[in-house]
Amino acid sequence: MLTDNEIKIIKASTPALAEYGEQITGRFYQILLEKNPELKNIFNMTNQKSGNQKHALAMAVYAFSKYVDDLSVILGDVERIAQKHASLGIKAEHYPLVGSALLEAIEEILNPGEEVISAWASGYGVLANVFIEREKALYEENAKKEGGWLDTRDFTIVKMHQETPLITSFYLQPSDQGTVAAYTAGQYISVHLHPEGQEYQQIRQYSLSGAFDQKGYRISVKKELNAQGEGLVSNYLHDQYKVGDTLKVTPPCGEFVLQESTNPAVLISGGVGITPMQAMLETLTQQAQPRDIHFIHGNQNQQHQAFKTELDSLVTQGKVKAHCFYQETTAEGEHKGMIDLQKISDSLPAGAEYYICGPLAMMKAVYQQLKTLQIADDKIHYEVFGPNKSLA
Template structure:
């Protein structure tokens, strides 16, 4: 427990953290990787170079300062981050390293404003926050271990099939290399693949949504090839060009807080932007079996040849009369409009969406305007969690 004096000091730093948070976390990561370069084997360097990870951490630190008196308010964030940490293999011994470098970064950026009282308060507060993450992550590790066929950290999987979906997307099917049973997962969750690329100094971790519902047979991820712009695209291109049937790849247990959770009598809409279709495809396969209410599945793609899973989706729509499937092609019919959503989305619907940040921003704004409650809108970013600046 933190003293009231400590909590008051932490709260007083919130305005400064709101302004200087990203500067602090940028310095933090620089210090961290200079002193512990081995951690580059864990962190996604694309997110580092784009500033995503720095912003995500800054948001988390700021939220901790604001809610320090009632940390339960940020437990959903802790849970989401802990899921990512568990999928990356973060361990308790990493937290003192992070704490040391984060506190030094605060001191470096704030200078004389970082008084001994402030630094002592944040040292104490960091210990409490670290304990919350360590405890939550250990619970998640045990949950994944205790499932039939479950494991902790990474386990070798064999690629058993590789299917071209369109000119940019390929699906990869994996089975445990040891022949053990395949643990189940919630539709919408993701796995982390641990990739060693010849010529690269460090290994690469990438998280990909499982693109089909659990069937006990294999895990499937569907990966979009990215234009190589170092390091962007280095993993997706390696998987497309060099991972072949029979090859072995270390994979984490499925993780994530974005999954299908609607009641059987609730209307549901899925809004997929580009490769954001992958977790929603998994969800739909469960929704049509469990839900008797109307279901809309809307896929937005830039061109016809970039539509993913078109035939399976049309087949599902023919099989289930409560499903309406729409393919909206940007180059011919434009983006998903407010008017389109108003026509097809019941305001009492649960809505699941995934895609680029601009896509999700636009969809959420439209949904709020047409009367869909914020607590019925479920979404997840590609990459680190960042706050959406939504104005209606």
């Protein structure tokens, strides 16, 4: 437990963290990885180069300082991070290393004095224990469930299917031919691999892109092509792996899941953000009690929309109502441009739950549109690929 004085000191740090947060977290990662280079086997070094990781951590540290006297406010963020940590294999022994580097960075950038550093040491200890206990529970839960396991398990690629020019689906089944753990639509798995020519292991999370079929998992990976260095692993998977090859996989994790509800569901995605939505869509349409389902998707054109044939079939069967927005379109019945909920607001069902996944800019735009439509935050669920960022 923190003392009243420690809480007061940490909260008083909030303005400084708002101003210097990214400097602190940037220096933190430098210290941490210089002193513990083995952690490069866990951290996504591409996100390190892009600055995404330090931005996400700065937001988390800032939120902790702001709500240190009422951590219930950030429980959703804590759960999201704990799920990600469990998929990466973060263990209790890593937390002292992180704490030491963080305190050193705070002292170096802010030079706030011994009393402030001491308060932050206590605060970090409280937060670390929250994560350690939650992640321990997740590891135990994943290991004990039917078909579950701890750490990584070998899965064989039994099928590969090209969904679009850039997206390929990999169908994975346990190499030991044992049972496989069930998952909730919206969750992801981590793939651990070591590309040729790279000094360290690479870990990436990929959404499970189909309803659970008791046989294995499907991930649908976009071959990233950009100047920020992203795409090391996705290109390696596309170019080097084939049917019969083996991948090391962690148990399904993630808190962005299809809620148990009978309310209408509106699934909104952009680009490769369609992957968890496809799992949700397949799961919803297989339920015994049919629900009012709306599928909204934005993309460059039909050619780049994964699972288009499957969606068209479900629409024809009357199981789902679809609205597709394309930047390039000439077909009748399609919407031109970015996703615009105002254009289809009359068809959106009352009392619906909304799920969003896609590029950050698209998600922020959709979130603002939902707020304009007076949709409450507790009805909006979302996932950001990569380091967590807020849509508000």
